[in-house]
Amino acid sequence: MLEPLSTVTRRFFSYLIDLMPQHKITPESPIGIFDSGIGGLTVVKAVQAALPAERIIYFGDTARVPYGPKSQVTIRRYAREDTEILMKHQPKMIIVACNTVSALALDVVEEAAGNIPVIGVLKAGAELAARRSRSGRIGVIGTQATIGSNAYACAIHGENDELEVISKACPLFVPLAEEGFIDHPATRLVAEEYLSEIVRRNIDTLVLGCTHYPILRAMIERITGPDIAIIDSAEAVACKAGELLATHGMLNRGSHRAVPHLLVSDLPQKFRELYRLFMGTELPDVELVGV
Numbered sequence: 001m002l003e004p005l006s007t008v009t010r011r012f013f014s015y016l017i018d019l020m021p022q023h024k025i026t027p028e029s030p031i032g033i034f035d036s037g038i039g040g041l042t043v044v045k046a047v048q049a050a051l052p053a054e055r056i057i058y059f060g061d062t063a064r065v066p067y068g069p070k071s072q073v074t075i076r077r078y079a080r081e082d083t084e085i086l087m088k089h090q091p092k093m094i095i096v097a098c099n100t101v102s103a104l105a106l107d108v109v110e111e112a113a114g115n116i117p118v119i120g121v122l123k124a125g126a127e128l129a130a131r132r133s134r135s136g137r138i139g140v141i142g143t144q145a146t147i148g149s150n151a152y153a154c155a156i157h158g159e160n161d162e163l164e165v166i167s168k169a170c171p172l173f174v175p176l177a178e179e180g181f182i183d184h185p186a187t188r189l190v191a192e193e194y195l196s197e198i199v200r201r202n203i204d205t206l207v208l209g210c211t212h213y214p215i216l217r218a219m220i221e222r223i224t225g226p227d228i229a230i231i232d233s234a235e236a237v238a239c240k241a242g243e244l245l246a247t248h249g250m251l252n253r254g255s256h257r258a259v260p261h262l263l264v265s266d267l268p269q270k271f272r273e274l275y276r277l278f279m280g281t282e283l284p285d286v287e288l289v290g291v
């Protein structure tokens with residue numbers, strides 16, 4: 001389990017050594033998490049469940065969502081700017097709660113984060129899928145950019161090159177999730193169109209390779225049926241973050257359950273409503289930031 005963390009661990013180690021006075025990191029520092037919109041809240045939820053004492057600062061780039069249909073150049077620019085927004089809050093770690101950025105711009109985030117560790121959802125999801133699949137036939141659904149990059153297939157083959165990966169871009173799932181169409185006939189129609197072929201290809205595992213998709217998980221599962229295991233990279237990345245922090249004595253040992261600090265680049269009120277719908281918990285303030 002330590003092996004896949006080696007790069008992150010090295011960087012973590014060097015940041016402890018090279019701590020810059022203006023970026024003071026302690027176990028009480030927050031974990032920075034970002035996504036293009038509400039999708040990353042699935043990661044926030046998983047991190048809160050796994051590490052309830054951790055402070056979380058979340059940025060949703062609601063002014064520029066969706067990232068999936070955009071070019072690599074644009075996605076890389078957004079990734080840098082998103083990281084810079086979080087860095088102002090002096091996080092002890094960044095979690096890229098966006099598969100599209102994890103696939104196309106993880107190096108940009110690492111550079112902008114300086115010496116603090118960066119974990120992306122994509123690798124965590126790929127590792128979990130490779131471990132769980134019994135038949136060796138894994139389906140991956142994601143945005144156009146993620147599927148077009150082939151990053152999931154590469155990461156899964158990095159775990160085991162005998163696994164077969166069947167991929168499908170499902171771009172309309174992001175606006176449906178952003179719209180809160182969790183149990184809507186339009187979502188069913190779109191999901192049937194996207195998933196019917198991949199289900200016929202005898203996969204035993206389906207990776208939700210976009211953090212917006214777990215919001216539609218119940219609908220997706222109705223179509224894939226009970227024989228296909230669903231992999232949600234949010235849980236995998238939360239577990240990985242906990243291991244990394246524990247290894248380096250950076251876990252927040254407080255007993256207080258912290259409320260996340262939320263930042264968005266547009267429409268904070270809409271974000272608050274969606275937060276209530278998906279998280280079903282007390283409503284934190286949502287701060288508007290410029291991009």
Ligand code: DGL
Pocket residue numbers: 035036037039040065066067068069097098099100101143146174209210211212
């Ligand atoms: N939720 C993101 C992902 O995991 C981005 C979706 C989008 O903005 O298109 O890929």
